[in-house]
Amino acid sequence: MAQPILVVEQLRKNFGGVVVLDGVSLAVERGRIHGVIGPNGAGKTTLFNIINGVYTATSGSITFKGEAITGRRVTDIARRGLGRTFQVARVFNELTLLENMLVPTVPQRMAHRAAVEKARHLLSLAGLSRLEHSPAAEISGGQKKLLEFMRTLMAEPELILLDEPFGGVNPALVDRLTELVLETNAKDGRTFLLISHEMPSVMRLCGDVTVLAAGRTIARGTPAQVREDPAVIEAYLGH
Numbered sequence: 001m002a003q004p005i006l007v008v009e010q011l012r013k014n015f016g017g018v019v020v021l022d023g024v025s026l027a028v029e030r031g032r033i034h035g036v037i038g039p040n041g042a043g044k045t046t047l048f049n050i051i052n053g054v055y056t057a058t059s060g061s062i063t064f065k066g067e068a069i070t071g072r073r074v075t076d077i078a079r080r081g082l083g084r085t086f087q088v089a090r091v092f093n094e095l096t097l098l099e100n101m102l103v104p105t106v107p108q109r110m111a112h113r114a115a116v117e118k119a120r121h122l123l124s125l126a127g128l129s130r131l132e133h134s135p136a137a138e139i140s141g142g143q144k145k146l147l148e149f150m151r152t153l154m155a156e157p158e159l160i161l162l163d164e165p166f167g168g169v170n171p172a173l174v175d176r177l178t179e180l181v182l183e184t185n186a187k188d189g190r191t192f193l194l195i196s197h198e199m200p201s202v203m204r205l206c207g208d209v210t211v212l213a214a215g216r217t218i219a220r221g222t223p224a225q226v227r228e229d230p231a232v233i234e235a236y237l238g239h
């Protein structure tokens with residue numbers, strides 16, 4: 001089997017005396033949409049924060065495309081081809097949608113015309129073209145999530161981490177975002193690691209799922225397999 005694009009091994013994270021991740025391991029195969037689910041406080045966002053370099057792990061290792069990235073900086077990890085969105089979309093409210101899209105192209109020194117063309121193309125795929133000159137402050141939270149996702153694509157990441165992309169998003173936008181993720185995966189071959197509480201979306205999108213509870217990996221398999229897993233049912237019911 002080909003080498004996984006991302007391998008997380010025995011990751012631990014303590015905040016002071018609190019153990020938030022207690023030996024999490026997972027492997028993401030290239031070209032897949034891999035879900036991370038688990039009850040509130042399981043450590044999902046902390047896992048993402050360590051993978052993309054926001055936090056440093058207490059111990060354990062992360063390998064991206066065969067290279068150790070444990071402890072590397074956010075910008076270095078992004079440059080290697082790892083993109084990310086946040087639970088609450090992080091967009092620049094005072095900038096227009098088009099300007100938001102262009103932010104990642106500054107360090108890439110992409111030619112301005114080509115960057116604008118690409119940004120416009122992505123905005124049109126997202127159905128946001130007519131808003132391209134509006135400040136991001138004027139769009140809904142769901143549209144901001146869509147914008148943030150499209151902005152990650154400007155840098156053409158090979159692996160994209162999506163943190164709760166569907167939380168608080170209206171159903172029409174959930175459908176659009178779902179289609180865009182599927183298309184980006186199928187057409188461009190990008191790999192996804194996706195945190196979601198929305199089981200229907202996980203069932204629809206993900207081929208592989210890892211389940212975290214209380215900082216540990218408690219199950220892995222297809223969505224159908226983990227849904228039936230007694231340890232998973234117990235973790236959700238006991239929460």
Ligand SMILES: Nc1ncnc2c1ncn2[C@@H]1O[C@H](COP(=O)(O)OP(=O)(O)OP(=O)(O)O)[C@@H](O)[C@H]1O
Pocket residue numbers: 015018020038039040041042043044045046047
């Ligand atoms: N910077 C921090 N300092 C101290 N504790 C933290 C910090 N960040 C997260 N935690 C704690 O770590 C635990 C896991 O948080 P995390 O946000 O990773 O969980 P989650 O699975 O993403 O939860 P949710 O589904 O609610 O977003 C929580 O108990 C949280 O309070």
